Amino acid sequence: MNVLVLAEHDGQHLNPITLHAITAAQFWQAPVHVLVAGNALDSLVDSLSDIIGVTKVIKAEASHLTTPLAEDIANLIVSISTDYQVILAAHSSFSRNTLPRVAALLDVAMISDALEIKADQTYVRSIYAGNILTHIQSQDTQQVLTVHSSHYIAASTHGGKAQISSATVPSAFHKTRWISTKHAQSDRPALNSAKVVVSGGRSLGSAENFEKILSPLASKLNAAIGATRAAVDAGYAPNDLQVGQTGIVVAPELYIAVGISGAVQHTYGMKDSRIVVAINQDPDAPIFQVADYGLVADLFTAIPAITVAIK
Amino acid sequence: MKILVAVKRVVDYNVKVRINGDASDVATDGVKMGINPFDENAIEAALQLKEQGKASEIIAVSLGTNANQDVLRHALAMGADRAILVESDSKLQPLAVAKLLQAIVAQEQPSLILLGKQAIDDDAGQTGQMLAALLDYPQATFASHLQLENNELLVTREVDGGTEMLALNLPAVVTADLRLNDPRFVKLPNLMMARKKQITTLNAADLGVETASRLTLIKVAEPEARKAGMMVTSVEQLLRQLRDHEGINL
Numbered sequence: 001m002n003v004l005v006l007a008e009h010d011g012q013h014l015n016p017i018t019l020h021a022i023t024a025a026q027f028w029q030a031p032v033h034v035l036v037a038g039n040a041l042d043s044l045v046d047s048l049s050d051i052i053g054v055t056k057v058i059k060a061e062a063s064h065l066t067t068p069l070a071e072d073i074a075n076l077i078v079s080i081s082t083d084y085q086v087i088l089a090a091h092s093s094f095s096r097n098t099l100p101r102v103a104a105l106l107d108v109a110m111i112s113d114a115l116e117i118k119a120d121q122t123y124v125r126s127i128y129a130g131n132i133l134t135h136i137q138s139q140d141t142q143q144v145l146t147v148h149s150s151h152y153i154a155a156s157t158h159g160g161k162a163q164i165s166s167a168t169v170p171s172a173f174h175k176t177r178w179i180s181t182k183h184a185q186s187d188r189p190a191l192n193s194a195k196v197v198v199s200g201g202r203s204l205g206s207a208e209n210f211e212k213i214l215s216p217l218a219s220k221l222n223a224a225i226g227a228t229r230a231a232v233d234a235g236y237a238p239n240d241l242q243v244g245q246t247g248i249v250v251a252p253e254l255y256i257a258v259g260i261s262g263a264v265q266h267t268y269g270m271k272d273s274r275i276v277v278a279i280n281q282d283p284d285a286p287i288f289q290v291a292d293y294g295l296v297a298d299l300f301t302a303i304p305a306i307t308v309a310i311k
Numbered sequence: 312m313k314i315l316v317a318v319k320r321v322v323d324y325n326v327k328v329r330i331n332g333d334a335s336d337v338a339t340d341g342v343k344m345g346i347n348p349f350d351e352n353a354i355e356a357a358l359q360l361k362e363q364g365k366a367s368e369i370i371a372v373s374l375g376t377n378a379n380q381d382v383l384r385h386a387l388a389m390g391a392d393r394a395i396l397v398e399s400d401s402k403l404q405p406l407a408v409a410k411l412l413q414a415i416v417a418q419e420q421p422s423l424i425l426l427g428k429q430a431i432d433d434d435a436g437q438t439g440q441m442l443a444a445l446l447d448y449p450q451a452t453f454a455s456h457l458q459l460e461n462n463e464l465l466v467t468r469e470v471d472g473g474t475e476m477l478a479l480n481l482p483a484v485v486t487a488d489l490r491l492n493d494p495r496f497v498k499l500p501n502l503m504m505a506r507k508k509q510i511t512t513l514n515a516a517d518l519g520v521e522t523a524s525r526l527t528l529i530k531v532a533e534p535e536a537r538k539a540g541m542m543v544t545s546v547e548q549l550l551r552q553l554r555d556h557e558g559i560n561l
Contacts, residue, residue, distance in 0.1 A: 093470040097452045100440035109525035112435050127433050128328045135529040175480040176449035183473040271537050292540035305546045310561040
């Protein structure tokens with residue numbers, strides 16, 4: 001038996017969350033194959049073959065995979081699936097879109113966002129926005145899952161020597177057409193892999209304040225900027241900055257929560273951070289219950305003061 | 312054009328759920344239930360397409376017990392034309408739900424199937440994609456904008472780091488994100504009128520679908536809470552703690 005990991009990338013660079021999925025895949029103590037789908041993938045395939053813990057890199061190249069659709073990736077995975085007892089990926093919008101489609105085509109249940117993999121096809125995952133943990137056992141012979149990447153360390157990117165092979169790509173799914181992808185333009189590190197995250201809530205009061213207060217601090221810390229759903233809904237920040245149950249889950253070294261009350265839907269997305277700092281004017285804000293350091297202060301004076309005081 | 316909207320009955324989003332006495336499951340007896348919030352976005356999207364003259368009929372479907380009548384009445388009060396309740400005694404997991412919906416699609420032949428992008432109870436986020444796979448239909452998940460033009464559905468999707476736009480041939484499956492729209496409030500007269508609308512009840516067993524659980528729930532537990540740390544009284548003290556005690560280079 002083998003384990004298949006679906007690589008996530010932008011055509012040039014591997015998304016670091018894939019390295020965490022490769023570590024999770026070692027659980028089965030079986031050969032780990034990484035599937036990379038796209039077009040003109042040679043340099044990406046080279047770097048993948050250098051990752052420790054990867055036995056084989058399977059390259060699937062086709063022009064229609066340049067901007068991959070869930071339909072095409074699912075058909076590709078299903079076409080090679082008989083070799084695999086386990087098919088997994090890091091939990092992300094890409095894998096959440098694709099792997100349920102794979103599971104249904106294989107007629108198996110899917111385990112989304114596994115926090116822990118245990119013996120006998122048993123997994124721990126959270127429900128109700130992280131309020132409850134469930135232990136579930138799969139009755140299927142084939143396992144399809146996404147893993148919570150912050151619960152697994154990243155595999156080393158140098159020293160491996162995986163074989164490289166090519167997969168035959170099924171013909172394109174013609175009923176869906178990719179039109180465009182808009183990536184938020186930012187010089188900041190990616191939210192889901194940044195070492196420091198500065199997040200803002202609705203207390204910032206406006207899009208102008210959100211930018212004016214948080215940007216200088218984030219720049220000094222080389223931090224990614226995050227936001228609560230309330231701040232996104234109010235139009236202070238774009239949706240791709242949303243941290244939480246329905247947004248991105250982060251686990252940085254340092255998470256600075258600015259004017260964030262601390263709804264469970266938000267804390268779901270940041271509670272694995274190593275150190276949480278919360279700054280809020282309301283001493284009763286629930287965010288202080290999950291913060292390592294809490295400061296009751298007016299964010300409009302405290303954040304500029306912190307920004308000035310750091311190097 | 313017919314639109315099918317799937318709605319799930321879940322524990323109300325304001326309720327803090329607890330585990331039951333023997334830690335075998337979540338305690339839901341006597342807990343306030345309601346429609347899954349993302350499914351309200353799906354209904355609203357269908358209503359807006361109908362108001363634009365692009366859809367002729369909206370059918371709401373829910374799977375579960377007789378108690379699911381309440382979420383179907385809610386969908387009808389929002390403006391759905393009729394409803395289907397598929398009754399089942401078993402706990403339906405996403406794959407089983409997708410198969411039952413596939414059977415309903417075979418009966419109703421809708422051009423568009425709308426669902427919420429995930430349910431706030433199991434947080435699985437799988438059903439729409441599974442349904443699209445079983446039907447071999449195009450899919451667009453996490454939709455934040457929809458536009459129907461020349462029999463093609465243009466969908467903006469929220470993805471990590473930005474947005475993506477796709478064009479789908481119909482019939483298609485779309486799952487709604489919260490930013491797709493602001494679901495309308497249900498007014499009392501609409502609730503009264505919804506009582507007159509038709510709910511057809513079917514039995515899951517009659518649909519010829521295998522719905523057994525593939526994932527066995529072994530136990531539930533409360534997650535280890537993150538411990539509250541210390542309160543600091545000044546920016547200086549905060550930075551001193553981070554530098555001296557946490558080794559953060561600031």
